[in-house]
Amino acid sequence: MGELKRVFKTFVAYLKRPDLYPELGRKILKNTVNRNNAFKGKEKTNSWARSKAISQKEAVFNLFRIDASTFKTQYKDVLDKAAQKEKECPIKMGGPGALELIYYACEFSEGKNVVETGVAYGWSSLASLLSLEKRNGTLYSSDMPYLGQNGDQYVGYVVPEDLKKYWKLFRFADKESLPKIFNENQVFDVVHYDSDKSYNGMFWAYNQLYTHLRSGGVFISDDIGDNSAYQDFCEKNDIDTTIVEIDGKYVGVFIK
Numbered sequence: 001m002g003e004l005k006r007v008f009k010t011f012v013a014y015l016k017r018p019d020l021y022p023e024l025g026r027k028i029l030k031n032t033v034n035r036n037n038a039f040k041g042k043e044k045t046n047s048w049a050r051s052k053a054i055s056q057k058e059a060v061f062n063l064f065r066i067d068a069s070t071f072k073t074q075y076k077d078v079l080d081k082a083a084q085k086e087k088e089c090p091i092k093m094g095g096p097g098a099l100e101l102i103y104y105a106c107e108f109s110e111g112k113n114v115v116e117t118g119v120a121y122g123w124s125s126l127a128s129l130l131s132l133e134k135r136n137g138t139l140y141s142s143d144m145p146y147l148g149q150n151g152d153q154y155v156g157y158v159v160p161e162d163l164k165k166y167w168k169l170f171r172f173a174d175k176e177s178l179p180k181i182f183n184e185n186q187v188f189d190v191v192h193y194d195s196d197k198s199y200n201g202m203f204w205a206y207n208q209l210y211t212h213l214r215s216g217g218v219f220i221s222d223d224i225g226d227n228s229a230y231q232d233f234c235e236k237n238d239i240d241t242t243i244v245e246i247d248g249k250y251v252g253v254f255i256k
């Protein structure tokens, strides 16, 4: 699809969703006056992340004292079924990220309330829900679906029906979803950020999520190498973070 056609299709999709108008305004600003915002500080942060990065298995052990290698065998059936659903899905979205990190963060914190931004197929949601169901907990997710490809109905597609009773999905942009989520629940055991990857979007949400994370809870962010928002946030708050490298991308994680 030509770039102009894609932009037009996305614009029309936004017009059909009045609840996403605030995000449309922000997107227009982002792509005009704030164009450099997405990659601000990227080079600096990549060399910082590269110098600190360890594997997911090492991070799970260092932070939580848990051996991460059992996750894939313990949940083989569920994960195989989810992979099959992803294959069958007519809409293409992002695949699984740091599933073990998310699952064991919930286990370690004995999570009852978890908040995440960015759902897509729902791989990260699945990882949290597998742990939360043991404690009858709740996952609060914020996701503004990929627009222009009619993807709404496929958001969370890999999450099995029996886990959905532990799940509250807020289908708005984070700037609208997060205040609604915090209205329902104030304090979280685990927070996971994986949505808007602009510097301003990340920095804004990190502050929100951190405020609502309990002491001893776990903070996780995907794609921290896209710009320096995560590094700047950690430095500003004097946070000693762990960095995990997965398929050439960096995930940040720390215990508050």
Ligand SMILES: C[S@@+](CC[C@H](N)C(=O)[O-])C[C@H]1O[C@@H](n2cnc3c(N)ncnc32)[C@H](O)[C@@H]1O
Residues within 6 Å of the ligand: 023, 094, 095, 096, 097, 117, 118, 119, 120, 121, 122, 123, 124, 125, 142, 143, 144, 145, 146, 147, 172, 173, 174, 175, 194, 195, 196, 197, 201
């Ligand atoms: C990388 S995917 C999430 C993947 C998911 N966490 C997983 O591990 O399977 C990013 C998702 O965030 C959504 N998104 C992007 N910008 C957003 C925003 N400002 N507010 C809410 N969701 C957003 C995208 O539409 C997409 O569904």
